[in-house]
Amino acid sequence: xxxxxxxxxxxxxxxxxxxxxxxxxxxxxxxxxxxxxxxxxxxxxxxxxxxxxxxxxxxxxxxxxxxxxxxxxxxxxxxxxxxxxxxxxxxxxxxxxxxxxxxxxxxxxxx
Amino acid sequence: xxxxxxxxxxxxxxxxxxxxxxxxxxxxxxxxxxxxxxxxxxxxxxxxxxxxxxxxxxxxxxxxxxxxxxxxxxxxxxxxxxxxxxxxxxxxxxxxxxxxxxxxxxxxxxxxxx
Numbered sequence: 001x002x003x004x005x006x007x008x009x010x011x012x013x014x015x016x017x018x019x020x021x022x023x024x025x026x027x028x029x030x031x032x033x034x035x036x037x038x039x040x041x042x043x044x045x046x047x048x049x050x051x052x053x054x055x056x057x058x059x060x061x062x063x064x065x066x067x068x069x070x071x072x073x074x075x076x077x078x079x080x081x082x083x084x085x086x087x088x089x090x091x092x093x094x095x096x097x098x099x100x101x102x103x104x105x106x107x108x109x110x111x
Numbered sequence: 112x113x114x115x116x117x118x119x120x121x122x123x124x125x126x127x128x129x130x131x132x133x134x135x136x137x138x139x140x141x142x143x144x145x146x147x148x149x150x151x152x153x154x155x156x157x158x159x160x161x162x163x164x165x166x167x168x169x170x171x172x173x174x175x176x177x178x179x180x181x182x183x184x185x186x187x188x189x190x191x192x193x194x195x196x197x198x199x200x201x202x203x204x205x206x207x208x209x210x211x212x213x214x215x216x217x218x219x220x221x222x223x224x225x
Contacts, residue, residue: 042218043115044154044201044216046213049213090154097159097161098156099156099214100156101154101155103151103152104153
C-alpha cells in the first residue's frame with residue numbers, strides 16, 4: 001500500500017520569494033510521484049511527474065521537485081513566487097493500478 | 112488536447128434520489144476514474160475502470176456504483192443519495208493501464224444533497 005503526507009495545509013509567501021511545498025510518501029516499491037495544481041474553479045492540471053529517471057524534475061511555470069529516496073520526500077519548489085501561483089497543490093503517489101492523493105496544500109501569494 | 116467533460120457543474124438533489132454523474136473523454140483513453148474531493152481530505156478514489164464493462168473499487172466505493180458501456184463514457188451512480196455524499200466529484204482519464212500515466216481531469220461536479 002502507498003500513502004502520501006503533505007506536511008503543510010496552508011503556505012503563505014510574498015510575491016518574488018521562494019516557494020517550498022513539502023511532501024513525504026511511503027510505498028512498498030519504487031513509485032512514480034506527481035504534483036498536480038488546482039486553481040480556483042478550475043480542473044486539476046499536472047505540474048510535473050517523476051518516473052525513476054532524473055531525480056530532479058522540472059515542471060511547468062518554473063516549478064521543480066526533487067525525489068529523495070533516503071528521505072522518502074518529493075518537495076516542490078519555485079525560486080520566485082508569482083501571484084498567479086496561488087492555488088491548491090496536491091502531491092500524488094502511484095499505486096499498483098491507481099493514484100493516491102495527499103490532502104493538499106493551499107498556497108497564498110501576498111503582494 | 113485531451114478533453115474530459117462532466118455533464119453538470121452544479122447539481123442539487125434530495126436525500127433518497129438516484130443520481131447519475133456522467134463523464135466523457137475524447138482521446139480514446141483506456142482508464143477512467145471517479146474521485147470525490149473534500150476539504151482537508153484531498154481526492155479519494157471511488158471507482159475506476161480499465162476497459163469497457165470492467166470496473167474496480169477504489170478506496171471509498173460504499174454507496175456508489177459505476178457503469179462503462181462505451182470506452183469514452185464513465186458514469187457514477189448514487190443509488191440513494193445521502194447528505195454525506197455532498198461533495199465535489201471529479202472524473203479523470205488516462206491513456207494506458209499503468210498508474211504512471213498522466214491523468215487528465217474534468218472540471219468537476221459540485222453535488223449538494225439536501
